[in-house]
Amino acid sequence: MSLYLLRRLGQSLILLVLVSLIGFALIHLAPGGPLAQFTLTPGMSSADLARIAHQMGLDRPLPVQYWEWFRRLLIGDWGLSYRDNQPVLAVIGSHVPATLELMISSTLIAVLIGTWVGVLGALRRYSIFDYLATIGAMIALSLPTFWFGLVVIYAFSVKLGWLPAGGMYTVGDGSLLDYAHHLIGPAMVLALVTVAIWSRYMRSSMLEVTSQDFVRTATAKGLPRRVVIIRHALRNALLPMITLMGLQLPTLLGGALVTETIFTWPGMGRLFLDSIGYRDYPVVMGLLMFTALLVLIGNLTADMLYALYDPRIRLD
Amino acid sequence: MSAVLEVSGLSVRFRTDDGVVPAVNDVSFTMGQGETLALVGESGSGKSVTSLAIMRLTSGEVGGRVVLHDTDGATRDLLTLPESEMREIRGSRIAMIFQEPATSLNPVMTLGEQIAEPMRYHRSMGRRTALREAERLLDLVGIPDARRRLASYPHQLSGGMRQRAMIAIALACEPAVLIADEPTTALDVTVQAQILELLRELQERTGMALLFITHNLGVVAEIADTVVVMYAGRIVEKAPLRPLFERPLMPYTAGLMRSVPRLTGLRETLTAIPGNVPDPALLPDGCSFAPRCDHLEAGRCDARVPELDAASDEHLVRCVRWRELAAP
Amino acid sequence: MTLASASTDAAVVPRRGGRGLRRFARHRLALIGACTIVFLILAAGIGPYINPYDDLHIDILHRFQPPFVGPHLLGTDQLGRDMLARLEMAGRISLTVGFAAMLLSIAFGTIVGMVAGFYGGLIGSVLMRLVDAVLCFPSIFLLLTLAAFVEPTLFTITVIIAATAWMEVSRLVEAQIRALRDRDFAVAAVALGASDRMIMFRELIPNAIAAVIVAATLNVARAILLESYISFLGYGIQPPVPSWGNMLNNAQEYLVSAPWLAIIPGAAITLAVTGFNFLGDGLRDALDPRLDVR
Numbered sequence: 001m002s003l004y005l006l007r008r009l010g011q012s013l014i015l016l017v018l019v020s021l022i023g024f025a026l027i028h029l030a031p032g033g034p035l036a037q038f039t040l041t042p043g044m045s046s047a048d049l050a051r052i053a054h055q056m057g058l059d060r061p062l063p064v065q066y067w068e069w070f071r072r073l074l075i076g077d078w079g080l081s082y083r084d085n086q087p088v089l090a091v092i093g094s095h096v097p098a099t100l101e102l103m104i105s106s107t108l109i110a111v112l113i114g115t116w117v118g119v120l121g122a123l124r125r126y127s128i129f130d131y132l133a134t135i136g137a138m139i140a141l142s143l144p145t146f147w148f149g150l151v152v153i154y155a156f157s158v159k160l161g162w163l164p165a166g167g168m169y170t171v172g173d174g175s176l177l178d179y180a181h182h183l184i185g186p187a188m189v190l191a192l193v194t195v196a197i198w199s200r201y202m203r204s205s206m207l208e209v210t211s212q213d214f215v216r217t218a219t220a221k222g223l224p225r226r227v228v229i230i231r232h233a234l235r236n237a238l239l240p241m242i243t244l245m246g247l248q249l250p251t252l253l254g255g256a257l258v259t260e261t262i263f264t265w266p267g268m269g270r271l272f273l274d275s276i277g278y279r280d281y282p283v284v285m286g287l288l289m290f291t292a293l294l295v296l297i298g299n300l301t302a303d304m305l306y307a308l309y310d311p312r313i314r315l316d
Numbered sequence: 317m318s319a320v321l322e323v324s325g326l327s328v329r330f331r332t333d334d335g336v337v338p339a340v341n342d343v344s345f346t347m348g349q350g351e352t353l354a355l356v357g358e359s360g361s362g363k364s365v366t367s368l369a370i371m372r373l374t375s376g377e378v379g380g381r382v383v384l385h386d387t388d389g390a391t392r393d394l395l396t397l398p399e400s401e402m403r404e405i406r407g408s409r410i411a412m413i414f415q416e417p418a419t420s421l422n423p424v425m426t427l428g429e430q431i432a433e434p435m436r437y438h439r440s441m442g443r444r445t446a447l448r449e450a451e452r453l454l455d456l457v458g459i460p461d462a463r464r465r466l467a468s469y470p471h472q473l474s475g476g477m478r479q480r481a482m483i484a485i486a487l488a489c490e491p492a493v494l495i496a497d498e499p500t501t502a503l504d505v506t507v508q509a510q511i512l513e514l515l516r517e518l519q520e521r522t523g524m525a526l527l528f529i530t531h532n533l534g535v536v537a538e539i540a541d542t543v544v545v546m547y548a549g550r551i552v553e554k555a556p557l558r559p560l561f562e563r564p565l566m567p568y569t570a571g572l573m574r575s576v577p578r579l580t581g582l583r584e585t586l587t588a589i590p591g592n593v594p595d596p597a598l599l600p601d602g603c604s605f606a607p608r609c610d611h612l613e614a615g616r617c618d619a620r621v622p623e624l625d626a627a628s629d630e631h632l633v634r635c636v637r638w639r640e641l642a643a644p
Numbered sequence: 645m646t647l648a649s650a651s652t653d654a655a656v657v658p659r660r661g662g663r664g665l666r667r668f669a670r671h672r673l674a675l676i677g678a679c680t681i682v683f684l685i686l687a688a689g690i691g692p693y694i695n696p697y698d699d700l701h702i703d704i705l706h707r708f709q710p711p712f713v714g715p716h717l718l719g720t721d722q723l724g725r726d727m728l729a730r731l732e733m734a735g736r737i738s739l740t741v742g743f744a745a746m747l748l749s750i751a752f753g754t755i756v757g758m759v760a761g762f763y764g765g766l767i768g769s770v771l772m773r774l775v776d777a778v779l780c781f782p783s784i785f786l787l788l789t790l791a792a793f794v795e796p797t798l799f800t801i802t803v804i805i806a807a808t809a810w811m812e813v814s815r816l817v818e819a820q821i822r823a824l825r826d827r828d829f830a831v832a833a834v835a836l837g838a839s840d841r842m843i844m845f846r847e848l849i850p851n852a853i854a855a856v857i858v859a860a861t862l863n864v865a866r867a868i869l870l871e872s873y874i875s876f877l878g879y880g881i882q883p884p885v886p887s888w889g890n891m892l893n894n895a896q897e898y899l900v901s902a903p904w905l906a907i908i909p910g911a912a913i914t915l916a917v918t919g920f921n922f923l924g925d926g927l928r929d930a931l932d933p934r935l936d937v938r
Contacts, residue, residue, distance in 0.1 A: 030793050130449060135673070138925065142865065142918035144872050147910030150896060155904050213419040220414075221434045221485065222407030233424050239424070254784035258873060262896070271875065272785060274737045288789055292780040308816035311424055311469040 001307050001314050009309070012300045020073060023094035024066050027285055065103065073289065079282040083275075088110045088286040092268065098168065099256050106187040107245075107252070110194035118202025122210065133199060144254050147188045149262035156185065166264040185261040186282030190255050192246065199242055205237040212236075239310055246302030248297045319385055320525045321347040321370075322495050326380035327589035327597050328362070328369045337597045339376060341549045347493065347525040354540035354571070360383045361591040362549035367495045369396065370527075371412055372402050384409065387492050408438035411486035415498040421470035427454070427481055428466030434488045435565045436574075450452075453484040458514060476507035480514065488517065494519075495527045500535060514540050533576050537561065542630075545569050548594050548604035551624065553633040565633040565642055568605045603635070611641055661812035674926020680919030684912075685792050688735030699733040699737065699886060708902045719904050722894065727904070731912055734886035741881070742868035743801050748791045748806035749867070750813055750860050757817025762825060762840070762848070772818060775811050784873055785809045791879035801880050813859050820852040854931040863926035865917045888913045 053059055057068060067201065072078070078088040083244065121130040131184075157165040163185045170178050208232050218232040257269030264270070268287060275283040307313045328340035342360040347353050355363045368579055370373040370382050372394065382394040387411055394402065394410075411434075422430060430445035431453055441449065447466060454462035457480040470478055479499060486494055496515065499506040516539065519526050530537055530566045536557075543560045545553040545568065553566040565571040571589040591608035593601065600607055600620035609617065613636075622636045635641070688716055692699070705824065708786065711719035718727035722914045760771040778786075792806040824830060830848060838846070852920030868888075874880035875889025895906030 014773060015777050015780065018391075018774060019780050022777055022781070026789065043918060050591055088453070138673075138921055139914070139918055142914055142921050144869055144876075144910060144913050144917075145875055146873065147892065147913065150892070150906045150910065153896075154899055154906070158900050159901070168830070213414060213416055214422045217414065217420045217482070217485075218422065218433075220371060220412045221409060221437075222403045222405065223433060223437055224403065227437070236422070250779065251822075254782040257782070257784050261877065272788070276788055276879070281791065282788060284792070286783060288785055291782055291785055295780045295782070296646040309424075312471045315469065315472065 002140060004307055008300060008303050016056065016293075016298055019041075019289070020070050021066070021291070022023055023285060023289045024069055026288070027281070030281055032098060034119065070074035071251075073178055073246065074145055076288075078286045081283045082280040085279055085281070088282045091283055092286055093272070095266065095268045095271045099269060100259070101251055102183070102186055102190060102259070102265060102267060103181055103256055106232060107194060110191040110198055113191070114195045114198030115202050115234075115238075117199040119206050119229070119237075121199065121203040123222060123229070124204035130203075137196040137200050140192050143192065145189060145193065145258045146262050148192060149186070151260070152185055152189055166262070168266055182265075186259045186265050188204075189262070190252070190259045193255055194250065197248065197251075198241070198244070201241060203236065205240055209233050209237040225242055240305065242302050242309065244307045246299040249290075249298040253291050318349055320349050320351075321382040322381070322385070324367075324383075326366060326369060326378070326382065328365050328374060328376045328378050330376040332597070334597055335579040339596050340369060341551055343380075343383045343546070343549075343551055344607065345544050345551070345554065346528065347542075349525060350519060350524040351541050352539055353524055353542045353544060354536040354545060355527060355544050356536055357530065357535065357546035358531055358549075358593050360596065361546040362596070363546050364497055366499055366546070367412065367527060367529055370495065371406055371410060373406075373412075375621065384492065385492075393555050398405055403404075407434045407486075407491075408489035409491055410493045410495065411489070411491040412495040412497065413479070413482045413486050415501050417482055418470075418502070419480060421478060423470055426467050426469060427473075431466075431481065431485050431488055435484065439491045449488070450484070454481070456479070456482045456487070456518070458510075459484075463503055472476050474507075475503050476510060479503060479507075479511055483511075483514065483518070489522055490522060493524065493525045493527060494565070495529070495618060497529045498531070499528075501530070501532070502595065508535070512562060516610070524542075533572060547571070549596055550604065550621075550630070550634065552605065552634045553632065554583070554624075559631050560629070563642065565609050565631065565638045566605075566635050567609050567641065611637055613637060648730065661859035670926050670929045672911055673922045674930070676918040677824070677922025677924075677926065681923065682914055684735060684916055684919065685739065687737055688732050691732035691735075696728050697724070697729045697734065699725060699729035700884070701725060701729075708898075710902070711904050711908070712892045718908055719889075719902075721905055722898060722902070727908055729888050729893060731909065733889070734888045734891055734909070735912065735916075736869055737884035737885060737887045738797070738868055738882060738889065741798065741805065741871050744802045745805040745809065745867040745871070746860055746863040748803065749863060750856065752806065753810035753813025753859075753897065755858060756810070756819050757819075759820050759847070760814070761818040764822065764825075768818070768822075772815070775814055779811050783870065786869060787874055788877065788879055791874055794881050798881065798885070801871065801874070805874075806868050809863055809866055810868065813863065815882070816855055816859050819853060820855050821848050822934065824848050824851050826923025858924055858928040858931060861920055864919035865924065868920070869917050881886075888916075906927070 057065060076089055077093075080086065081088055081091050084091075086157065105124065117133050121133045124130055146302065153163075153165055156163040164182050166182075166185075167184050170182075214229060215233050218228045223231075255271075257272060258265045259265065260269035261273055268291070272287045274280075275287065323346070324344045326343040327338065330337045330339060334417070339389065343362075343366055345353060353511060355366065357363045365374060365376070369376070369378045372378070378395055384392050384394055384405070385390070390497060392401075392405070394405065397405070414562055421427075428447050428450050430628075431450035432441070432443065435441045435446040435449055436443065438530065451462045451466055452464055459465055459477055459480050465473075470481070473481065494515075500511050500517075503511065512535065515526065515528075518524075526539075528535075530536060540557050542556050545560075545566065547568050553560065553569045555565075560569065561573070566574060568589070571587070574587045584638065589608055594604055594607070600618065603609070603622050604622055606612050606617040612618070615634050622634045624632050624634045625638065627633050627642075651832040663931075671690045684737060686841070690720070695847050697886065701724075705724065707720055707722055707724035709724075710714050711717065714717075716728065718731065720726055721730065737763075760768040781881070787804060787808050790807060791801070794800040794804065833842070833846075871880055871887065871888035872892075875887045878890075878893060879889035881890050890908055891909040895909070898905050
């Protein structure tokens with residue numbers, strides 16, 4: 001297992017470097033480059049700009065600049081926000097919990113529902129349920145998330161009044177219940193895509209596992225059907241799903257952005273959009289790198305969990 | 317010897333888009349305590365489906381009677397039992413081991429857990445007691461260092477050891493009948509011999525009946541008391557071991573024996589039986605073996621399916637011409 | 645289904661029944677998808693000529709007309725413009741951008757994938773690791789960042805959408821080429837002295853075409869979706885040029901008073917994306933069952 005993990009760690013490090021290179025390239029692609037905030041200030045002469053450029057070290061060779069940037073990335077100095085001069089990492093950090101809560105709660109819902117639908121679809125292959133589930137999943141994957149959000153708001157908030165139309169709390173009420181009430185809408189909307197993908201992969205994983213010999217052995221032992229399905233089949237079918245979770249992270253983050261926008265949920269996604277609006281490049285780049293890092297770490301974690309969970313890798 | 321398992325007129329049919337496929341047709345045999353019955357045939361003969369039907373593990377339509385005379389005196393027709401009762405019998409009164417030990421064990425469960433499972437469900441044993449029993453069983457089937465092995469996973473064992481573990485699982489609840497579906501086919505020859513030896517030992521010790529399914533006549537000669545030869549879903553010959561090997565009456569059986577390579581004696585050319593096993597969906601009229609038989613007599617062999625004749629008390633054969641062919 | 649029989653019954657009896665039903669259903673879905681796409685293309689292309697209303701005609705007196713009640717089939721928006729007309733014109737834009745972005749991303753992705761798959765070794769690894777690195781960035785984040793950098797014209801929007809959609813294609817192509825490269829016919833071509841380029845284009849690509857076609861279809865779906873996202877957020881197609889996405893720009897404001905402003909364009913997007921997804925899935929099943937993960 002340690003060999004496997006070392007290899008994965010090595011791969012992740014390489015990806016980290018490549019990701020940082022892409023990030024660095026993007027900074028310099030931005031109109032005005034790293035000097036953007038200054039080029040917009042009136043009354044700046046080219047001499048002033050040149051002086052600032054020198055101060056910022058922009059006249060040094062690119063590789064040196066990159067190394068400087070990368071070093072500062074690692075120690076947490078991600079620059080200052082144009083808007084309020086706060087450290088970028090701190091700004092991002094204050095918005096992370098909201099997004100994480102949204103992502104985790106929606107994933108929990110999605111996994112529970114998706115597993116149930118997928119397993120049932122596999123056990124009742126080609127039935128009406130299976131057919132509907134497959135088509136439903138395909139349509140769910142074709143829905144624009146923001147549109148679905150609007151529809152949900154219209155149905156549950158405007159028409160039925162069951163859910164609030166957005167935000168994290170009702171003014172004056174900061175209780176857990178209020179928070180949960182506000183979380184339901186965005187969590188459900190974000191969960192849609194995950195449910196669709198999860199159920200389809202769960203179904204095919206279950207189908208593969210149930211056609212394997214050890215499931216036959218388990219049944220031949222006279223074990224109750226429920227035990228065979230859960231203890232034998234599902235336990236094995238869930239293995240590849242761990243890796244899937246990691247691969248789904250980028251999609252989940254993108255969906256979170258859109259969902260936060262619709263439901264005015266104060267997370268990273270909203271921050272990103274606001275920052276783009278203000279052309280607050282340090283925050284924009286910071287968030288871009290942050291999400292990429294999240295994906296990287298997420299995938300690494302998923303692979304580690306897989307290695308831990310599968311005895312064939314854990315003990316070899 | 318009292319009868320333990322009585323199979324009468326067993327048939328298995330599958331419904332497909334192309335019609336009904338008769339995989340097993342009119343199979344009957346009886347097994348006594350401590351008896352080893354070998355079910356022999358090529359792939360597609362229906363021998364595996366027969367065993368699955370006895371365990372009610374097949375999705376085909378099963379007809380006939382399968383009566384189990386249990387060690388506690390109870391007599392049950394397995395085919396008419398409600399599923400919940402059948403589940404209680406499966407794995408505890410009748411157990412089954414399969415061909416591929418590599419894939420027949422759950423890769424994410426320890427050996428101990430898998431052996432303990434049937435005991436916990438059928439005999440309501442607590443986890444610790446069951447694991448202790450599991451250790452004893454591992455010992456019984458010849459796996460060294462049993463206590464530590466309880467915590468190992470299937471991928472950490474060799475093929476032979478895995479099959480031993482499968483046997484341990486099967487024996488956990490002291491079944492009256494053990495069905496072994498080609499248990500040694502996927503193993504090395506030396507390991508094969510060990511497993512056969514183990515099965516023989518265990519059978520002597522527990523007195524259970526052993527239904528051994530195989531296509532390998534060499535193995536049959538080693539282990540069987542009675543032999544049942546199947547072809548295209550039907551029994552074509554049935555006899556105790558020696559009579560069958562000394563005087564096979566059905567041309568198919570004779571053909572099978574001729575196609576076994578011999579390491580000693582005269583180097584004869586291998587004579588394979590020409591042609592292929594028929595598609596169960598497209599069985600010919602009359603004797604299913606007729607199209608491949610050297611002794612085919614048009615009009616007699618291909619008219620109607622031959623009945624199972626009794627050549628002697630214990631020797632049955634399904635061939636219209638057996639008398640003429642057997643005449644010296 | 646008997647859990648125990650799954651592995652053995654299949655050997656005894658070829659289960660053609662279930663698979664046939666599924667093939668037929670998929671076939672049907674693909675057909676529905678294709679019809680939907682054709683319908684949308686026709687509606688967008690010819691619709692404006694048939695529709696009496698012009699999408700640019702502002703009629704404040706008749707604004708916020710709900711659908712199905714008055715002369716406007718799908719109602720009017722906050723400026724009194726006919727929704728159906730706007731939908732049709734927006735459809736032209738969205739479908740065109742989707743298609744064009746697909747072509748760009750397929751072209752780029754195929755080249756990258758082919759070079760990586762064919763040459764393998766260091767070049768292949770570096771290229772594929774780069775692809776992996778780009779994939780670490782969530783598409784929408786990347787797309788929005790790029791959108792903030794550029795002047796939002798039809799062309800630039802198409803290019804940046806393509807820039808975030810080519811990665812999967814290159815992965816797919818690389819895998820296919822890598823597998824095909826070592827097959828007999830390719831080796832034979834090398835032995836006969838064919839040049840690298842000839843092998844790539846004459847031998848390998850035709851065999852990888854099936855996978856590329858499937859990827860292309862699904863890519864259009866994704867491109868349409870992405871365009872709608874950024875246009876909705878205001879960084880994509882800019883008004884007055886209509887797109888299904890930017891028709892939803894102010895929809896949230898009027899959600900209470902005029903919900904159809906939000907529902908209708910979104911339905912159009914869903915219809916288009918679903919159509920391409922159904923078609924792509926059906927194609928995948930038809931062209932090469934081995935590609936089918938499900």
